[in-house]
């Protein structure tokens with residue numbers, strides 16, 4: 136069990152396009168386990184590798200509310216193969232944009248493929264909050280944040296608040312964020 140520091144926006148490392156994983160190694164399995172620990176601790180319902188400074192196409196998701204009935208997903212190289220015409224509005228937050236929220240509209244249902252921790256290809260369909268969360272995480276792999284889906288006015292307001300928030304963080308906390316292995 137290890138908790139990883141989560142990068143807070145604005146940060147150039149959250150804007151990078153992540154690279155596909157060619158082989159699942161023990162190191163990556165440990166990373167994915169640490170990402171789930173970090174996500175549950177936060178707490179959050181998803182986490183993407185670039186948020187912990189790793190520029191690889193890896194996400195973890197668990198949208199269940201009850202700790203006893205966890206349904207964690209660890210996805211490598213996720214790809215959306217189909218999205219519904221029907222859309223869903225959801226009030227989104229992001230662990231890299233602490234205390235900031237905005238309504239984002241996305242396809243309500245998606246089909247996707249990904250590689251699991253054993254290197255096996257999986258195909259699933261997701262809807263509702265699970266579909267929203269997976270799309271939010273996959274955006275991170277392209278360097279896209281939920282604020283990139285809202286008006287410039289709202290985005291600039293949120294970024295301004297985050298700059299203030301970061302400016303008042305204790306120096307040791309910022310040091311840790313600067314040193315995460317990107």
Ligand code: GNR
Pocket residue numbers: 178179180181182183186225226227228229230231267268271272275
């Ligand atoms: O914890 C999170 N909650 C959330 C709520 C609505 C839509 C997306 C999310 S994902 C977010 C965790 C996070 O930042 N993942 O990248």
Ligand code: NI
Pocket residue numbers: 228229230231271275
């Ligand atoms: Ni996020």
